[in-house]
Amino acid sequence: MINPPLIVTMGDPSGIGPEIVAKALAQGNAGACVVAGSAAVMRDAVLALGLDLKIEKLTEIEQATGRKGCIEVLETGGDGPFPVGEVSPASGRAAYDAIVAGIKLAKDGRAAGIVTAPIHKEALSAAGLKFPGHTEMLAEFGGADRVAMMLANEDVRTVLVTIHCSLRDAIERADYAAQMSAIRLAHEGCRALGIEKPRVAVAGLNPHAGEGGLFGREEIEIIAPAIKAACDEGIDASGPWPGDTVFMQARRDRFDVVVAQYHDQGLIPVKYLGVEKGVNITLGLPFVRTSPDHGTAFDIAGKGIADATSLSTAIDYARRLIATSTKKKEDA
Incomplete structure (x- = not known):
């Protein structure tokens, strides 16, 4: 053998x-x-x-x-x-x-x-x-x-908080525990790819990352506390960032990986750049x-x-x- x-x-x-x-x-x-x-x-x-x-x-x-x-x-x-x-x-x-x-x-x-x-x-x-x-x-x-799904290509990487479920269910499932798990796995996944000190950006769930609570309080009550806890663990996490601009910033090398809240939020920007070079990694x-x-x-x-x-x-x-x-x- x-x-x-x-x-x-x-x-x-x-x-x-x-x-x-x-x-x-x-x-x-x-x-x-x-x-x-x-x-x-x-x-x-x-x-x-x-x-x-x-x-x-x-x-x-x-x-x-x-x-x-x-x-x-x-x-x-x-x-x-x-x-x-x-x-x-x-x-x-x-x-x-x-x-x-x-x-x-x-x-x-x-x-x-x-x-x-x-x-x-x-x-x-x-x-x-x-x-x-x-x-x-x-x-x-x-x-x-x-486990979590990381989608990666030459330009961006993303890890999903929720995967194959309805958008309604995704909102319910994107709780504090799910945020922490995704952030930790994103950090570990980047390190497995040889990135020594990964910069983890966390996308918001709502438009404009909630706009200070105007469009929803998930960012204030769930996502931001998880980011702080991750930082306390030594992870370089930041956000929550507006979902419509965070991938552009990652592509410009501000971040090494983006934690997206639901399936299409994370996969559309990656696949738009071309599926022929995209890879799915299970973390x-x-x-x-x-x-x-x-x-x-x-x-x-x-x-x-x-x-x-x-x-x-x-x-x-x-x-x-x-x-x-x-x-x-x-x-x-």
Whole structure:
């Protein structure tokens, strides 16, 4: 067996996941990776793309050799057929099984970390699964008390206080405990990326960060006290800053990371700058997990035109995080 490889899950087999996994690994610079998923699906993707790669099916990750010109696939099951470009219960279940297998391997130390290709929330639901996305699965099975999503590209980074819920629920969930958790994880996440003294900006929930209570009191009663407590812990946190300008300031290098209060507040500015270089990093886990910053793209699935740049970038980020973690352990 090679040193613990990185697990790359195939994603929803009805989407572009298998295609971008094959393209990313075909570049030959991803390092030691094993795909968790279906060897048959990956073989079809390689053939459709005309790639000069062999598919080697594994039953145990310890069988991995890292041989060049080969994609090693840890078979995690899945009964097709998997219709291309459509929501499918079979695809949702197959994607889920690959993720759960990857999480277990990383948690047990048999994999260096995991990089997950895109899944489809409706397909998971159609398969009878309760999880709306990767982050919730990682929180359930990953062995962490609290996780947070960091979206990062070359210009900005953001960590979300609340993730996949309605805006009404997000307001209720963005309480003091959630603020503290997100601020701490943002600080720790930046340090994991090699930023020694992260500058953490916290966005307000309301327009103009509440305008002194005129547009809401969450900033005064919840967010500001959490920022003060974080500062008392030695974290360089500031705010609450108006959500409509804080990302512009971060892009101008005033801040290293922005803590956003809800999903769209944080993700719109990051994705507007281009999903091809965006990476999703799950913070708070006992292992590394990254993913591309885009979805299953059913509209172009099976056409061979999907861009694998974001997945390749996610693999690069995973390697960077693993290297930083390893160095810290060696220095300790």
